[in-house]
Amino acid sequence: MSVRAEPAVAKASPFYDPRVRGFVYQALLIGTLGWLLYEAAANAAANMRARNIPTNFDFWNKTSGFDINFTLVPYSAQSTFGDAFWVGLWNTLLVAAVSVVFATLLGFAVGIARLSTNWLVAKAAAIYVESLRNIPLLLQLLFWYNAILKPLPNVRESLVIPGLFGAPFAYLNNRGLILPEPKFGPGFAWTAAAFALGVALTAAFAVWAARAQRLTGAQKPVGLVGLAFVVGLPLIAFFAAGQPLTLDYPVLRGFNFAGGARVLPELVALALGLVLYTATFIAEIVRSGIQSVAVGQSEAARALGLGTKPMLRLVIIPQAMRVITPPLTNQFLNIVKNSTLAVFVGYPDLVSVFAGSVLNITGAAVQIILATMAVYLVISLLTAAVMNAWNNRAMIRER
């Protein structure tokens, strides 16, 4: 039996063993958190029992007894608290979707305008961005609602927004924005079907064109053909079916409007505020995204003989979008989160209906606030997951 001379290592005290220390720290953390949670839950249970506050979701199926002035799904005072939750959620999603679309459009336009070689346009865009993004959103909402929309004239003296050919298109008064309402005739389904067909044909053509370019190098006019399919086919179907879409124009009759669709001033103020505020942030994101593409990239594209349009489409925009997408996602999430300011202007969003009216009537504060937070958390995580997936596809694949 051979004995190897082991170097004598002094056994360190477990007090200095990083693994032991790590274990102790974590045990302490878990213990403290667990104790805090237990104490909070025990206190909450005792306090809620003492104050007769419900501790479950039994109220969900009870009649709510209050009305909501704007609903996308059927709802009345006889509906349940659960129905009120869905009304609020749909209203939140509506204002968020509208604001996301318009804020993105305005934000991209302003971001590009800030890089314009036209001095006046660039300065005007800079003034807009620097002023509105340094003023709290809540202040802007209150301004639009209380200082602009509320003092508008009454129904009989509505402001007229002219459409094409100067005919009145929409009306603005202290009860909201009255727009023409589209009425779909029976044959409109054909137009929709033609649109779907156009999209499918365009996709097929794009695949074929990409293969043709790989094999022969010849480029096909994908954009023009796609336009013809996507716009032309529905137009043909539309006229073939005898124009099954009419606009129901609002007409002033006595003290109110007949026809048309009314958009609440609360919704107008909220969407306007969200769009104008968020667009300033999107503009800055777009500007820095475009500026982040190195000058060498456009020079190289020119050297390869690309014109302005292919250069933008194939070289600049793909690289800029990589920088733009992650912060743009954050802005979309900010719109969803900031739509909770609806409470301040009285638009019935999720917080205003569920964490406001329902909470006040039922008193079930803990469940309702946790449920509301969970909804926003789910929306945030879902959006983040979708945008991350898209971003992973668009990222540089390094080898």
Added chain:
Amino acid sequence: MDSGASRLETAYLRETPAPTLPPPALSSGALGWTRKNLFSGPISSVFTLLTIAFAAWTLPGLVRYFILDAVWRADDGAACRAPGAGACWAYIGQKFPFFMYGSYPREWVWRVDVTFVVGAALIVWLLAPKLRGKQVAAFLFFVAFPVLGFVLLSGWEAVGLPKVGTDLWGGVLVSLVVSAVGIVVSLPGGVLLAMGRRSRLPMVRMASVVFIEVVRGVPLITVLFMANFMLPLFVPDNWSPDRLVRPLIGVSLFASAYMAEVVRGGLQAMPKGQFEGAMALGLGYGRMMRLVVLPQALTKVIPGIVNTFIGLFKDTTLVAIVGIYDFLRTVDTARLDPLWAGPSISTTGYVFAAMFYFIFCFGMSRYSQYMERELSKDRQR
């Protein structure tokens, strides 16, 4: 050689210098600048004309409303209600103490002023890159100033300052208290959370990630609701926090989560060699972070920290939802005063509030841009 000589004979040699021509009128000077920057093409020209038309349409009306037709002196709303009257600045002047201090007792307002001045001086000391002694300034701002502020604002009978209940606080005072508490709590809180998120202990990491992502995933209003409605239920009955303390807790938690992500960016940008170098010198985790890593990482993210403060400052307006009279809420309440009620009161109040917030936020964002340039000097050539 004679062929060269004959060429010289026939060559034309100018004896006087050519006269200097003026530069082409269309490509230099004011006209050239105009042409290059405003009318470089048909589309550009259209946009220029549209912008000028828009300015001509709006600016004169705004100048008339806010300056020429504005009412600067009045004792009540009568002058502002007169037809053709513009903004009612007299109303701002009369309500100014309310906007600044809320209902804080007038004879004790100097306590608020002293707190403002001390706080402003400390912030300048902390932020100005040229001033020395940042560690002293940090200690004063993060430890001594909160104590001083609490004693001065809330009162301490023993030193002859009677108590002033938070229900009397309001206006700019509350807005600044909320943002100051948010700053003082969120910086150390954010540093701890960021370190927790990068810890190699899985439980610590998970707890930090869950806290940061949950708080960042929900709107501030719901956090404020939670602090206002749920916090009193979570503690024994006699511990129920003060009505101003509840939103302060909510705002602090919220700001800490956002700050954590900024600080994490700074920690991630640190080269590994800094950690390894510190460990090779025999520093433990605490001293490595305190002496080597954090000073560099925090300096790197000063612009990000300031931007978070700008967001926090704008977000303080939301505390109105739980019944706190911050600056914006005092403005929004004062416009309902029947003595002043009139068509221009709302607009005047909101525009005044907008100017206040703009000056603060724009100033901070300018500072952040300045620091960004200062910090990147070592990378500029």
